Amino acid sequence: MSKHRNKFIAVVDKAMTDAEKMAPEELMFSYKGILYPTTVCNPEAFKALESFEARKDDVFLAGYPKSGTNWVGQILTDLVLTSAKHNEEYDSLDDEELEEFPYLEVGDAEKYQRMTNLPSRRVIFTHLRPENLPASIFSNKAKILLLLRNPKDVATSFYHFTNKLAPLPSFKSWDDFFTAFMNGQMPWGSYIDYVSEWNKHADDENIMTITYEELKENRALGVKQISEFFELNLTNEEIQGVVDRSSFQAMKENSEKTHGAFGNVLFRKGGVSDWKSLFTEDHNREMDATFEEHLSETKLGRKLKYGVYCKV
Template sequence: MAEENKAFVDEINKALAKSEGITLKELLFSYRGTPYPVTVCSTETFQALENLEARRDDMVLVSYPKCGVNWLIQILNDLIFTTIQGKPVSTELPFIECGDPDKYQVSKKNLLQRMKQILSPRILATHLNYDFLPKSIFKNKAKILVLFRNRKDTAVSFFHFHNNVPNIPSYSSWDEFFSEFMNGKAEQIQSVADRATFQAVKNKAQETYGAVGTVLFRKGIVGDWKNLFTEAQNQEMDAKFKACLEGTKLGAKLKYDVYCKT
């Protein structure tokens, strides 16, 4: 494993270790009405997050979990490395809501915020809602990229991720997961192009992300939801989209009828 990735992988392994022996009920805690995993998030980190000083050249990747953000992080890291040869890789978890609160605080041990020590351009990822993002992101006009994915594929990808990650408690069935997902309780250049294919990223996943790597990058295909959704579940999610997003500008951009229906 490359030395520059070791600290990052160590952080992931620590999170996996925290999961050992806990139940599904114990895995999540609620902060301002939204559930988060106790293994990588904490109330203290959320409170310290407001100290994040965003930069104009920060790239903030925003998505619901399992929409491809880890894949995009790999592509952007490769683009940056190609442009700025020898740029060191950040040892912090890329998701701003994850990790210990000290990365946003000054202490006797850290005379400078650890986040301030990361060289520009920084890649900052998040699964947070708009209202929970640090105000400096908007004040300093950081670059924001929002990722969308067919929500049915997202649900299936989330289900497999949840049941395949080592130590994390699993759902007993797809139906159990689907019910909680629908209720809002489940929570994640040619040379560059050649390395950005899903298979290329998947092949290096264990080196890059450690034990969780092969689970993060499972298939990378469109339409996998059809292998698990029942017709009733398909209709239920279609109805949920219609009730929540149909007729809105965002709903039109998603082209739900084109990509998310059979």
């Protein structure tokens, strides 16, 4: 797995170095009304992404930043690599020269042409909203694992994350961050809008939705369901091996190998309800009202179990 993550470490290290030379106002750019980090994304790549050709057997993970995508992404990658051991293409899947940064929207405009050389199954992550994904993903019915997390913990985790990571803007206070978060002035845009847009695809047969919280409650069941959804045909023993390797503690201890120095920032606590350490009555009132207005009556909104995880 460490070899599989070399590209991840190289891209992040370069982004950290580049960001240290940039003024705060240079860190973000806007594309179609949504902010993205300049050091890892660019408009030319986004334009090229439109013609990306998805394969039916591609394995997609979609999740807003700080929803647990790096954790679940490692689980998904482990499942696919474990399944690949059943066929003779396994060695090519671990070919370092064929690696690309796993997030679809991160990289140069030539990335998508290089990705045509990657063997199946390609494991691809994304923070993008569905309307900004290539149309071929939906027309070719590639399967997507959609990961959601309760919005208060997303905000809390994002606050700690962005203040520790040079390529992202920092905030003087939690209040300043909360205002930006609620107004959608964040990298990859508004989380409320993100869930609202994905809700339009909530009944698509090629999409499986899982929450961070349910995976924390019963990781073994969640890993099994993910494996079955992608038809990976793993034995119970193989699934249990992935479960054992995917505990938060195990991933945190291995984070330097999988994510370099960035691992300490990514794997902070990995818990549920950390939002209680930051949210005041005013913050709760505003978030509760926004959720009630936009998501409470939607299928994905109900999936989040807001009353369980986000009420005092």
